[in-house]
Amino acid sequence: MRLRIFALGAILLSGLVNSRGGHPLSPVDVLSSPGGDRLYVACGSGQRVLCVDTTGIQVDQEIMFDHELTGLELSQDGQQLYVTAGGLQGSVLEIDTETGNTVRCLDAGHTPMAPQLSPDEKTLYVCNRFDNDVTVVDLERGETVARIPVVREPVAADLSPDGRLLFVANLLPSGAANVKDAGAVVSVIDTTSRKTRQIPLIEGSTGVRGIKVSPDGSYAVAVHHVAHYQVPATQLERGWVMTSAISFIRVSDLSLLYTVLLDDAEQGFPNPWAIGFSGDGNTLVVSSAGLNQLSLIQVPELFEKLKLIDPQDPQAVAVLGNDLSFLSGIRRRIGFNGVGPRALAVVGNCVYVANYFSDSVDGIDFSFAEGCTLFNGSLGPDVPLTDERRGEILFNDARDCFQNWLSCASCHPDARTDGLNWDLPNDGVGNPKNAKSMLLAHVTPAAMWLGVRADAETGVRAGLRHIEFSVRPEDEARCIDAYLKSLHPVPSPFRDRETGALTVAAERGKLAFETVGCAGCHPAPLFTDLQMRDVGTLLGRDEGRLVDTPQLVEVWRTAPYLHDGRAATLGDVLGSMGHAGISKAASGLSKEELDDLLAYIRSL
Ligand code: HEC
């Protein structure tokens, strides 16, 4: 399919029938109809699916929902659209594309996303991001028939063409961070036996946003960061701190074959996110959500080059993992107008990109050397950019970072933690610290584990200067502050699904939290008394210093724990790795009482 209409410059695709109340649309997923004449765009905060007619280039249908949308899947005949909608008690809505009506609503878990339809269209798989599992829905019965655990924050998935294996991208590493070999894994579910296998990506892998199986079913490709957390973060040159990569997993034996870098020697390809294949499998498309570019990789040529590398030879694989010129000559980087390309659909020689921040869709024909813009279309009339939104864009944006290597969101995905330690020079070197979540950072001074910044405002400005190596106007830092202050906690998956209230066990744990003495240092509502203290946890170069008492809201999602990420789980914090003598206090508790205490802190 080839579009014939060439309309350069932004065009308005839609007048939007339904008001958006000044809110952005925030498109998060895009799919094409089987013939390529229609695109379906799921809008997150816009709570709607917009259908774009690609021949007339306009939005011709708008389907409204009551919740934030997170993902889309389409039946092969284009008749049924499956839309995942977020929240503590998530759901999948089956939509008749002809009428736009909801045919049925299926149950899913916490923040369901990345729906995948089996080739026989009898089963739907949905990743539940905050339940760390995958729901299997029997579509004939309209029921959940299994929940299969994966590792941590599954955000993307793809089925092999025969439907036998489901590849799931776990966004974040799990486990302690003060160890060698920290990194994220890909989970593979055998859809017949429902058994799962974990495939570790290379050391430092985190931020696994996309995964796709090649059209011939021979390998799966995951897109992610590779964090060089072992070295002090003192410079960005040549990917010193962080690189972006695609990892190839062979489907026949589920082995990780190669990890190829997406950056160039003097320019990063930051925050790699969406991935797609052309139908013939010859072009692999990856978006950089931090730089608003696409990488178009020639797959046959790539494999010709990879053939020369023995995946069993650790040295050869290590050289490849650091080679910033491997893709030269076989990859084109294409820039376009949209901001925040987080989803893409490839149809023939065209790629359609949905842009989270500019509320727009770009159509690009890549049969031309430089890529040719078909259209750059706004999905609705502009809404005024608030300081919060501008701050969110800046937080995710690597355009002003030195050589575009990273953005704040590279280590603070969704303004939380990437699950890794970093040796930032802010408190000296050789004493790595676990990346912190930004939630409540502005109301819990001091900032940084050892309180080396007076407050989060100072931390934000230090981050711009010393991590992105850029000098930026005060106004931008002010907007980042506004964004971070506007963050809301995500309701804990450990709360009652219907009411969002504490469970009975957590209510009992709440009492223990007060009687055992936790509340002395972690008093509600912030769960910190804002004091710096020595609780017997600081070692090595940090011995004799004081640590800031952390707040505990959303602690269920910020593993690993303690300043150096030594505790993989909250159980570890209460157990052998306790602090402030709590393991002693906790050892007076029965197993049930401890479980209740855990249930409580997991609910915050
Ligand atoms: C290379 C990874 C990395 C990048 C990139 C990064 N940070 Fe951080 N950030 C960290 C780590 C690690 C910590 C904890 C450090 C410590 O406590 O000493 C942290 C802590 C913070 C804190 C303190 C929060 C608190 O409650 O104490 C703020 C604020 C912050 N970062 C803001 C930013 C901003 C703004 C940017 C972008 C300009 C940014 N960070 C980019 C790794 C990173």
Ligand code: HEC
């Ligand atoms: C004397 C003050 C004090 C008491 C009492 C105390 N804490 Fe803490 N807590 C801290 C400090 C300080 C840290 C940070 C330690 C570090 O990172 O090395 C911390 C860290 C934590 C963390 C890790 C948070 C994170 O983001 O990594 C959890 C969870 C926690 N405390 C829970 C509890 C519970 C549950 C109790 C009661 C059983 C308790 N604390 C008692 C001061 C205290």
